[in-house]
Amino acid sequence: MKLRLLLSLLALPLVAQTTPFGTKVSAEPAPAAAPATAAPAAAGISDEFVDDSVQISPFRPSSLPEAKTTRTFQLSKLNRLGSAETTKELQRLYSAFASQSIVDGSPAGSSKALGYVTPVTYSVLQDLGDNRYLAKAAWPAAGPNEALAAGVDTMALLLLEKPAKAGDTGTIKGMHVGAVAILFTPDFAPLKGRRLTLRREAFVECVTLEESPAGLQRFVEAITAGAELSATTNETIPCKKCGGLGFTREAQKGQLVDKRIPCADCASTGKQIISVETKFVP
Numbered sequence: 001m002k003l004r005l006l007l008s009l010l011a012l013p014l015v016a017q018t019t020p021f022g023t024k025v026s027a028e029p030a031p032a033a034a035p036a037t038a039a040p041a042a043a044g045i046s047d048e049f050v051d052d053s054v055q056i057s058p059f060r061p062s063s064l065p066e067a068k069t070t071r072t073f074q075l076s077k078l079n080r081l082g083s084a085e086t087t088k089e090l091q092r093l094y095s096a097f098a099s100q101s102i103v104d105g106s107p108a109g110s111s112k113a114l115g116y117v118t119p120v121t122y123s124v125l126q127d128l129g130d131n132r133y134l135a136k137a138a139w140p141a142a143g144p145n146e147a148l149a150a151g152v153d154t155m156a157l158l159l160l161e162k163p164a165k166a167g168d169t170g171t172i173k174g175m176h177v178g179a180v181a182i183l184f185t186p187d188f189a190p191l192k193g194r195r196l197t198l199r200r201e202a203f204v205e206c207v208t209l210e211e212s213p214a215g216l217q218r219f220v221e222a223i224t225a226g227a228e229l230s231a232t233t234n235e236t237i238p239c240k241k242c243g244g245l246g247f248t249r250e251a252q253k254g255q256l257v258d259k260r261i262p263c264a265d266c267a268s269t270g271k272q273i274i275s276v277e278t279k280f281v282p
């Protein structure tokens with residue numbers, strides 16, 4: 001329900017032509033972690049009347065990175081001698097699955113999150129209507145290689161479950177749905193009364209699957225019944241370039257010992273972290 005609301009918000013036509021900034025609104029790349037109080041330099045068009053309408057348009061979609069590699073977890077091989085399918089591994093992957101699944105009104109009761117889910121601590125700055133709020137927010141980085149950069153004391157758009165008012169604080173599980181352009185009139189200092197557009201990360205409050213033995217049981221039953229489920233995890237593998245050594249060798253003319261060249265691919269650690277999608281099969 002919430003998700004549908006947000007997606008319909010994001011589906012609104014671009015408002016670039018109708019803003020004081022012309023088409024720049026949708027053409028200009030926004031820094032991922034802009035200073036919290038940043039406002040476009042050109043803002044501050046003073047109108048005779050106070051235009052407090054709010055327009056929100058998609059600016060940059062959320063992008064879950066493509067998993068570098070895929071593999072399958074075959075339930076029928078569980079705990080067979082020599083197989084990678086162990087109870088411990090199933091629990092680890094189920095834990096990832098649960099944290100990547102949003103409870104919703106779909107027939108299965110949940111579906112795959114469309115963006116990174118991360119705890120978002122917030123303090124509401126302004127009610128923008130329809131349960132949308134501009135808030136001072138903070139969240140830890142999420143995704144492989146911090147695909148979603150951490151937010152520290154930055155403004156963000158939140159779609160909350162329950163009505164809130166300016167000054168309300170809390171922590172939610174937020175699903176990142178990308179960046180949006182918000183055209184509005186702030187009613188807080190120091191931007192009060194200035195019609196302006198901010199480009200900010202947007203999060204939808206969500207509930208992820210509860211991780212429990214019963215949940216794991218339902219998960220296994222769903223796979224057995226033919227549900228196509230998968231979980232994405234970060235896995236550490238030996239660096240392909242240096243074979244896990246952290247350096248490559250280069251023969252030196254007239255010398256017995258090779259020159260060791262630090263591996264740039266893995267910063268000499270010998271390890272690489274890759275995103276792996278594990279598909280579950282009966």
Ligand SMILES: [Zn+2]
Nearest residue numbers: 239242263266
């Ligand atoms: Zn390497």
